[in-house]
Amino acid sequence: MNNTPIFHYPVFLNLKDRPVLVIGGGVVATRKIQTLLQSGAKLTVISPELTPKLIDLGKQHRINIRQRSYRHGDLRGFFLIFTATDHVTVNQAVADEAKKAGICINVADHSAPGDFIVPAMFSEKDFTVAVSTHAQNPALAAATRDRLQNIVKINNAPGNNKMKSDKIMNLGRLQTEIATLKKKGKKVIFTNGCFDLIHVGHVRYLTEARSLGDVLIVAVNSDASVRKIKGEKRPIVSQAQRLEVLSAFWFIDYLILFSGHTPKRLITTLTPDILVKGGDWALDQIVGREHVEAHGGKVVRIKMVKNASTSSLIDRVLARFQQ
Numbered sequence: 001m002n003n004t005p006i007f008h009y010p011v012f013l014n015l016k017d018r019p020v021l022v023i024g025g026g027v028v029a030t031r032k033i034q035t036l037l038q039s040g041a042k043l044t045v046i047s048p049e050l051t052p053k054l055i056d057l058g059k060q061h062r063i064n065i066r067q068r069s070y071r072h073g074d075l076r077g078f079f080l081i082f083t084a085t086d087h088v089t090v091n092q093a094v095a096d097e098a099k100k101a102g103i104c105i106n107v108a109d110h111s112a113p114g115d116f117i118v119p120a121m122f123s124e125k126d127f128t129v130a131v132s133t134h135a136q137n138p139a140l141a142a143a144t145r146d147r148l149q150n151i152v153k154i155n156n157a158p159g160n161n162k163m164k165s166d167k168i169m170n171l172g173r174l175q176t177e178i179a180t181l182k183k184k185g186k187k188v189i190f191t192n193g194c195f196d197l198i199h200v201g202h203v204r205y206l207t208e209a210r211s212l213g214d215v216l217i218v219a220v221n222s223d224a225s226v227r228k229i230k231g232e233k234r235p236i237v238s239q240a241q242r243l244e245v246l247s248a249f250w251f252i253d254y255l256i257l258f259s260g261h262t263p264k265r266l267i268t269t270l271t272p273d274i275l276v277k278g279g280d281w282a283l284d285q286i287v288g289r290e291h292v293e294a295h296g297g298k299v300v301r302i303k304m305v306k307n308a309s310t311s312s313l314i315d316r317v318l319a320r321f322q323q
Helices: 027-038 054-061 088-102 139-153 169-185 200-209 223-230 241-246 264-270 290-296 311-322
Strands: 019-023 042-046 064-066 080-085 106-107 121-124 127-131 187-194 215-221 255-258 274-278 298-302
Touching: 019 027, 019 241, 027 042, 027 080, 054 064, 080 088, 080 169, 106 274, 121 139, 127 139, 169 187, 169 215, 169 255, 169 264, 187 264, 200 215, 200 298, 215 223, 215 241, 241 255, 255 264, 255 298, 264 290, 290 298
Parallel strands: 019 042, 019 080, 042 064, 080 106, 187 215, 187 274, 215 255, 274 298
Antiparallel strands: 121 127
16 A cells, blocks of 8 residues: 655636535535635535525525535536535545546545645735645644744734834824724734843744734833943943844834833833733733733733843853953
């Protein structure tokens, strides 16, 4: 017996106005039908039982429903077949008829041989991404799709086409921007820090923070604020240069400088949906937590990268060059 995985040839089909048959009326069939409708296919559904969504689509005349069990001969005249029932014998019978008729078929649970598989996919604006593991690991395909979709959303998010200087705002202007974005349903993330010598810990932290929503605001401690927190020898990099470096990162949408010991005033004014801090912070020590949670938001702590900090960088440089 040959256990070599089948290589599936990737292709995008034009199904506009093509007759497509879906056998099955459950959750899996409904999910397939909703995607197929986006392609413009003329859909017929055969199933004795239907989800409320399919019944509603039938009432809207968006799909043709035959509310009964599959019968031999039902496939006649269709360009493409999908079978998504819970019955192995039905799926096998449909697959056998499709093979004899020369019609390509997809069997959702692979309980019978099919001619093609449906990849994990998503569409954003003018392009579609499809991921397949050739039916060997659907969970991995779905996870890869989700990761790619998140990257695409981040790159297409509000603010990523702005000039670097446009990201740096005062509180009044930023408050107006955020109010507009919230009305559009955008999820706003807020975090803060000194960001003195930028390192991998900063990049991973900010990238993960950005993945939690749609818009990332980074509040940066002023030089005077850093000195109060870190001591007179800090910061190494001036506030103007720190803001310029951070503004070059695509995962940051807005930057604001603050001079206080904490960003409490910014948080209470902007009321972000998600407040992000490092995993080394205790929840009861996170400034602004109560305000954010009282307004329906949440606090997320992100695990820090071990030995990645401005202080450790300074220590390593001194140790190496003082020898």
